[in-house]
Amino acid sequence: MGPRVRFTAENDLHDYAGTDQDCKKSFEFMYTDRNLETLMTRYQQGDFGAAADLIERISPQLHRFFLAQSQSRTDADDLLQETWLRIHKVRHTYRPGEPALPWFYAIARHVRVDHYRKQIRTAAGERQLEAMSREAEAIPAESDNSANFEALLAPLAESQREVIEMLKVAGMSLEEVARATSSSVGSVKQKAHRAYKKLREVMRATGGRKGQSGEIL
Amino acid sequence: MRDEEIDEVLKAAARAPYGPKPELLKRVADSIKPSLRPVRPLPPNWAITGELVLVCAVVSCAGAARAGFFGFEKMDLLERLLVFPALILFAWLAGREFVHAMIPGSMRLISPGALLGFGSTALLGVFAFLFRDYRTDHFFSVGIVCLLTGFLHAIPAALLGWLLLRRGFAVNSVSAGLIAGVLGGLAGVGVLELHCPNFQASHVLVWHTAVLPLSGAAGALVAWTLRCRPQTRKQESAD
Numbered sequence: 001m002g003p004r005v006r007f008t009a010e011n012d013l014h015d016y017a018g019t020d021q022d023c024k025k026s027f028e029f030m031y032t033d034r035n036l037e038t039l040m041t042r043y044q045q046g047d048f049g050a051a052a053d054l055i056e057r058i059s060p061q062l063h064r065f066f067l068a069q070s071q072s073r074t075d076a077d078d079l080l081q082e083t084w085l086r087i088h089k090v091r092h093t094y095r096p097g098e099p100a101l102p103w104f105y106a107i108a109r110h111v112r113v114d115h116y117r118k119q120i121r122t123a124a125g126e127r128q129l130e131a132m133s134r135e136a137e138a139i140p141a142e143s144d145n146s147a148n149f150e151a152l153l154a155p156l157a158e159s160q161r162e163v164i165e166m167l168k169v170a171g172m173s174l175e176e177v178a179r180a181t182s183s184s185v186g187s188v189k190q191k192a193h194r195a196y197k198k199l200r201e202v203m204r205a206t207g208g209r210k211g212q213s214g215e216i217l
Numbered sequence: 218m219r220d221e222e223i224d225e226v227l228k229a230a231a232r233a234p235y236g237p238k239p240e241l242l243k244r245v246a247d248s249i250k251p252s253l254r255p256v257r258p259l260p261p262n263w264a265i266t267g268e269l270v271l272v273c274a275v276v277s278c279a280g281a282a283r284a285g286f287f288g289f290e291k292m293d294l295l296e297r298l299l300v301f302p303a304l305i306l307f308a309w310l311a312g313r314e315f316v317h318a319m320i321p322g323s324m325r326l327i328s329p330g331a332l333l334g335f336g337s338t339a340l341l342g343v344f345a346f347l348f349r350d351y352r353t354d355h356f357f358s359v360g361i362v363c364l365l366t367g368f369l370h371a372i373p374a375a376l377l378g379w380l381l382l383r384r385g386f387a388v389n390s391v392s393a394g395l396i397a398g399v400l401g402g403l404a405g406v407g408v409l410e411l412h413c414p415n416f417q418a419s420h421v422l423v424w425h426t427a428v429l430p431l432s433g434a435a436g437a438l439v440a441w442t443l444r445c446r447p448q449t450r451k452q453e454s455a456d
Contacts, residue, residue, distance in 0.1 A: 046255040052246045059245070060236035077241055081248075088249045090386035092256035093320050103322035110321070110388040152227065168227045179322045182389060199223050 036100040044091055055084065061170050062108050068150055068165050069112060069158070083111045101172055102179035109162070109180060155202050160195035163188055259384060262316050269312035269378050269400060270305065276374040277407030284366075287414040296347050300410050303343050304403060307336045311400045315378060318393040319385025329395040333433050336399070340406070341426055348418040360424035363413055367405030367428030368435075375401025375436055390440045398436020402429040 036057070042050035062083055066076035086107050094103050149169075153161045159181075166177045174192075178185045259265070281289070289297070314332055317323035327335070375397045387393035405428040413425070 044256050044258060046253055048246075048250055048253055051249060051253060055242050055246050059242055063237040077237060080237055080241065081245055084245045084249065086386075088252070090321070092258055092384060093386050095258060095320070099322070101322075106321035106388050107386075149227070164227065168224065175324070179324050182318075182323075182325050182392075184325070196220055196223055199227075203223070203226070 037097065040094050040100045041096045044094065058104055064169055065108055065165055066112060068153060068161065079111055079115055083108045086111055099176055101170065102176045105166060105180035156195050156198055160191050163191040164195050167192060265316045265382065266309060266312040268381055269315060270308045272377045272381065273308045273374055273400060273404040273407060276370055276404040277411060280370045280408035281411035284412045286411050289411045291414045291416065299343055299347060303340060304407055307340065308400065308403045311396055311403060315382065315396040315400055318396050319382045319387050321386060321388050329392045333399050333429065337426055337429050341422055344421045345418065348416050348421050350417045352417050353419045356419060359415060360420055363409055363424045364427055367409045367425065368431055370408045371401035371405035371428060371432035374404030375432065390444050391437050394440025395433050395437040398433040399429060401436065402432030405432060
């Protein structure tokens with residue numbers, strides 16, 4: 001993640017060629033200052049601004065990650081809160097300079113798995129699931145895209161859904177997904193390949209037509 | 218349908234019209250603010266791995282010092298040069314994986330199960346190459362004693378290793394427990410190689426090597442039990 005952001009910043013700086021040197025410097029500072037890894041390091045140093053910035057930047061991705069799995073906004077909200085508490089507790093385990101996104105996702109994934117296990121063990125699990133599905137149905141019309149995305153990923157196995165979500169929504173690289181899921185790059189590639197194969201079959205079966213917002217018709 | 222088209226469909230569908238509510242984000246930020254203090258990041262991986270290998274070596278030497286270095290004294294130079302470096306190498310790999318298991322988002326080289334499988338097979342290979350006495354005198358009676366001795370030394374080594382990495386955070390505690398068990402098991406095998414003067418191939422191949430899967434399984438079981446316990450308690454209190 002670090003090198004990728006730096007590369008983008010360098011490209012942007014290149015576009016600035018010919019402008020004032022100070023302007024270039026301030027742009028460079030602004031860009032690197034917003035880098036996830038830098039924010040994470042500042043968060044470790046106790047900077048509340050960096051923590052708030054991280055919460056604002058990472059939360060939508062994590063929320064979407066939970067939403068794709070649970071299909072319930074309340075659950076996704078709870079899991080997001082729980083993830084941030086966990087992140088805060090173990091923030092010292094982040095190594096400065098290492099990619100930050102896989103670190104965040106590894107913790108988020110752990111929180112989700114814990115929640116899933118708890119749900120299975122709870123005697124009232126079935127009732128909760130019923131409530132969740134009712135809630136998912138009750139999500140307002142503005143969430144059409146969200147529902148489409150979940151419907152698209154529904155036929156996939158959980159591990160495949162997770163990999164597709166990280167690759168396509170979070171925009172992580174294969175190596176970053178491998179880090180986040182504690183697996184090898186080969187295994188991630190294989191899961192993505194199988195997921196695409198399954199999606200191709202499903203889309204073919206449903207006619208493969210898609211609307212403007214990407215929904216399968 | 219081409220992959221690019223599927224990409225397009227996924228990207229279009231993934232554009233969420235809403236994210237988490239701003240009030241939720243504010244609540245999260247406010248909840249961490251009171252306890253926001255500077256933290257000391259973990260030392261480098263190689264340093265923690267070195268400490269774990271040192272723990273294994275210390276437990277092995279302490280165990281053998283108490284019982285006597287009879288095995289080491291009986292070994293010839295080739296046996297010493299092959300057995301102990303192999304154990305140290307295996308301990309380094311296990312320690313490295315243990316560190317990675319305790320740090321979220323670390324790149325894993327090998328899964329804990331594969332590490333146990335490959336490591337045990339490699340050790341079996343070394344033992345099979347070195348020990349050519351194929352008698353099976355007192356196979357069970359002596360063997361069980363060695364297995365228990367190795368396992369009993371694996372426990373403190375695994376606990377010390379866990380203590381050393383207590384600042385970490387295992388995203389998969391069962392897999393971390395398995396590696397901690399394997400690491401402890403290596404300390405147990407170390408004690409046996411230093412102490413046990415029984416060089417019968419069947420004894421070394423079966424009972425000495427069996428310490429590794431036994432302690433690995435015990436580590437995974439303990440971690441699994443610990444992971445289930447708080448949930449069971451919560452469930453009981455909820456009932």
